[in-house]
Amino acid sequence: MDIPGSHGIVTLQSSTSQLASPKDKAVRSAQDSRLDWWSIAAITPAIIVLLGFLFLFFYGVFQSLTDLKFGRPLVHFIGLNNYAALIKTGDFWNSVRATLVYAGSAVLAEAVFGLALAKLFATDVFLARVMRPVILLPLVLPPMSVALMWTTMMDPQNGIMNYLLSLAGIRRFAWISDPNTAMFSLVLIDVWTYTPFFALIIFAGLQGINEEIKEAARVNGAKGWATFLHIELPLIAPYILIAAVFRLIESLNQFDIIFGTTQGGPGNSTSVLSVRAYITAFQNLAFGRGAALMVVNWMIVLIGTFALVKLWRFVRQRVS
Numbered sequence: 001m002d003i004p005g006s007h008g009i010v011t012l013q014s015s016t017s018q019l020a021s022p023k024d025k026a027v028r029s030a031q032d033s034r035l036d037w038w039s040i041a042a043i044t045p046a047i048i049v050l051l052g053f054l055f056l057f058f059y060g061v062f063q064s065l066t067d068l069k070f071g072r073p074l075v076h077f078i079g080l081n082n083y084a085a086l087i088k089t090g091d092f093w094n095s096v097r098a099t100l101v102y103a104g105s106a107v108l109a110e111a112v113f114g115l116a117l118a119k120l121f122a123t124d125v126f127l128a129r130v131m132r133p134v135i136l137l138p139l140v141l142p143p144m145s146v147a148l149m150w151t152t153m154m155d156p157q158n159g160i161m162n163y164l165l166s167l168a169g170i171r172r173f174a175w176i177s178d179p180n181t182a183m184f185s186l187v188l189i190d191v192w193t194y195t196p197f198f199a200l201i202i203f204a205g206l207q208g209i210n211e212e213i214k215e216a217a218r219v220n221g222a223k224g225w226a227t228f229l230h231i232e233l234p235l236i237a238p239y240i241l242i243a244a245v246f247r248l249i250e251s252l253n254q255f256d257i258i259f260g261t262t263q264g265g266p267g268n269s270t271s272v273l274s275v276r277a278y279i280t281a282f283q284n285l286a287f288g289r290g291a292a293l294m295v296v297n298w299m300i301v302l303i304g305t306f307a308l309v310k311l312w313r314f315v316r317q318r319v320s
Contacts, residue, residue: 114198147260
């Protein structure tokens with residue numbers, strides 16, 4: 001405040017920090033220090049785990065630059081020779097193609113079917129009420145159990161899948177026993193297993209849409225499909241893309257379902273990079289070459305994820 005005086009105006013400023021005694025300041029400083037230590041202690045486990053993952057990753061990259069092989073006493077640094085040898089083989093490019101086909105087909109199909117299920121759950125029909133409690137069942141099953149279950153169901157001779165097709169008058173299907181149909185069969189298993197993940201995320205997005213927006217569209221004469229295409233779909237597009245990011249990462253790294261059903265066969269028709277890396281490292285015992293395959297797989301995952309995240313940001317800005 002300003003107080004007039006004989007020598008002018010004296011400005012008095014007071015603050016809590018100035019009024020506090022040195023003893024209070026010392027106590028407060030000690031309390032702040034304790035809080036900082038508690039914060040550091042709380043995040044220490046996460047930091048240790050992160051450093052552990054980083055160490056394993058960079059160690060794997062280092063292995064890919066060596067001729068590490070089981071039973072060989074000396075390991076030599078050979079630079080990019082493993083990568084140069086890989087790109088010269090047809091099996092490597094076949095694995096890259098199989099990985100991209102599997103992941104792209106699975107994610108696209110799951111997005112479409114997940115959207116359909118989410119729209120179904122948003123209604124009050126009897127089928128929606130029946131499916132809601134059991135929709136999570138495929139997600140909670142171990143992937144290897146899913147692989148073994150579907151292997152039995154897809155048996156060309158005694159499997160229930162061909163029996164159901166025969167009831168509809170459709171001839172027997174080779175499923176995972178034929179190189180021409182094995183990839184389709186694996187994508188079908190992946191779609192059955194992970195479509196509920198898409199459905200739940202998209203359903204959450206549908207629930208977040210303001211009913212006033214849809215009501216305004218109906219008042220202006222928009223029909224059901226027009227409301228969905230021009231109102232709902234643009235608003236839930238970020239949800240679809242963020243679900244696609246997670247599923248793309250998992251699909252490009254998928255191992256359990258593929259190895260548990262076909263082990264990369266018949267032939268090399270389903271030999272994705274993760275399966276080929278396992279066979280190279282743990283069956284052929286060429287750990288350096290197997291590590292190189294996993295690094296290539298990681299680079300594909302990084303590029304695909306980065307592209308989808310950029311698309312998600314663009315769509316989110318448009319929606320906002």
